[in-house]
Amino acid sequence: MSTIFWVILVLLIVNTVGAIFTVLREVRDISTTWAWLLVLILLPVIGFGIYLFAGRGLSAKKIRLIQGQYSDGIGNFLGLQKRENARNHLLPEADLGATSKEMINLFLNSDQAPVLSHNQVHIYTDGEQKFAALFRDIDAAKAYIYIEYYTIYNDKLGNELQRHLMQKAKEGVEIKVLYDAWGSLGATTKWWKQLTDLGAQVETYFSSRHLFTDFRLNYRDHRKVVVIDDAISYMGGFNVGDQYVSRDPKFGYWRDTHLRIIGDTVQALKIRFIMDWNATVATQRQLPYHVALPEQRTSWAHETPVQVVASGPDSTKQQIKMGYAKMIASATESIWIQSPYLVPDDTVFDALVSAALAGIDVRVMIPDMPDHPFIYRATQYYANALTRAGVKVYHYQNGFLHAKTVIVDGKIASVGSANFDIRSFKLNFEIVAFMYDRKIAQQLQAIYTSDLAHSYLLTDEMIRKQSRWLTFKQQFSRLLSPIL
Structure with missing residues (x-):
């Protein structure tokens, strides 16, 4: 012995x-x-x-590769910024108040992201409607289609996307597709062959180029971006797969938020796609950095100023998290948040608690069903903690809530790919649109209000009735929250 x-x-x-x-x-x-x-x-x-x-981090070589593309692409952002500085005085003072100006400066200094004023934004919350619009825009493409998704599944919707792209490839349209190998299991080279045989280029994002030799959960390309013909762009929470159009019985109705943007922001999203594409492919296949804002622009009755902000493990600044924290700290009336995962770090957690204790209407809406068990239990832990601190936490019951939305004071709003968790703050490559527009913010508030009809408010009594076993799972998952 x-x-x-x-x-x-x-x-x-x-x-x-x-x-x-x-x-x-x-x-x-x-x-x-x-x-x-x-x-x-x-x-x-x-x-x-x-x-x-x-647990493994990115190699120094990979980080230098991404940062090199960032340095090349940032010159185009700076060009947009210089040009837009002369135009930003046209933004309504009611929308471009002190808080908006501070946020704009934050992102200019942390991500060198210009605020682009000439945009029309349409919000989609239903997958069928979003993909119907996307396929119409793809069918009308004349020059190029750039697509970047975390998930493209080999299922009915994925094959439908591929059929539309194949038709455009036959017409001579330039097609480039970038996706994450870990998020798109089943989307193999063989599955893409019909499209690539027609001249389209399809790649897995650099951090997942060899799924089995570079086997890691972290550092995923979680962005969802489509750019078409320098004219139309999409970004938000929807991926490509049957579950995102409510065809999976496990999740039922899929409630998400996505944006269709036309106007100057198309160029910012184009540059972001080129950065990610060039970090992935060999030098001879890289795209040139080029943006071209029109001198003469269509006159619209209403325009939405948009600032596109990206973050990822190639930077320690955590730009998107800083943006969320700034929004929360600047609120004077309300903070409404929707996220499938609620695993904030101490900075964001304390900001939410401070706002609630100051009498601000702080609401957080999360799904009432799991898709990742540990993350769901950690989400429950933080939902309980925030409820005890005075935050109103709602559980959405009409299917699965996947929207990533923040609305402050009915004036400023954000929509994008970043969840309200540590993984999105610093482990994944994310992208978010911050919008300085009362009209859009109030549209998102109205959507939020309609979602409340399908939700229940978590109460202290509900928390007290939770079993000891459930409480243990929540507390244990919370211990792992920095690596979830």
Whole structure:
């Protein structure tokens, strides 16, 4: 027995030393460091397998590759910025108040993202309607179609997308598709062959180029962007797959938020796609950086100023999280949030609690069903904690809520791919449109209000009735929240 004891003791010591060495090799925030130490020490051997899957950082070479494309593309953003500086005085002062100006400056300094004023924005909350519009726009394309999605499934909707693209490829339209290999299991090279045989180019985003040799959960391309002919763009929460058009019985109705944008912001989204494409493909297949805002523009009765902000693990600034925190801190009346996942870091959590304690109407809406068990339990933990602090937390019951929306004071709103969780803040490549427009903000508020009819308010009594086992799962998942 003593021999077995000493063998186990030595293995535990070796495992602990290995865990400390493994985790401290990379610079991380303290909460993430402790979370990984917990996993590696409590799950000997198995924990290291989990770490290989979900804990490894991006190599310095890959980060330099992305940053190099950012440096090349940013010159075009700066060109847009200089040109728009002369136009921004045309923005309504009611919308471009002190808070808006501060947010604009925040993103100019952190992401060098210009606010582009000449836009028309249409909001989609239903997948069938969104994809019907997208397919109409694809069918009308004359020059190019650039598509970037986290998920493109090999299912009915995915094949429908491919058929529309094949027809345009036959007509000589330039087609480029970028997708995440981990998020699009089943979308193989063989499945894309009919499209690529027609001259289209299809690639998996660089961080997932070889799914099995570069096997990692983190650093996914979570963006959803479509740009067509320098004229039309889409961005938001919908991916491409049957579940996103409410065809999956597991989820039922899929409630999401997506934008169709025409106007100057198309150029900002085009540059973002080119950055991601050029970081993925060989040099000879890279696209030139070029933007061209028209001197003479269509006169619209109403325009929406939009600032497109991207963030990812290639930067430590966490621009989108800073934008959310700034919105929350600047609120004087209301903060309404929708997100499928609610796993904020301490900065965002404290900002929400401070706003609620200051008497601001803080509401957070989350789904009432899981799609990822650990994240769902962590979401429940933070929903309980925020409820106790005075935040109104609503559980959406009419299917699955996947919208990523923030609305402040009915004046400023954001829609994009970033969830309200640590993964979106710093582990994934995300993109969000911040809009300085009362009309759009109030449209999103009206949508939120209609969603309340399908939701219930979490109460202290409901929390007290939760079982000890459920409470334990929530607390344990919360310990892992920095790495979920």
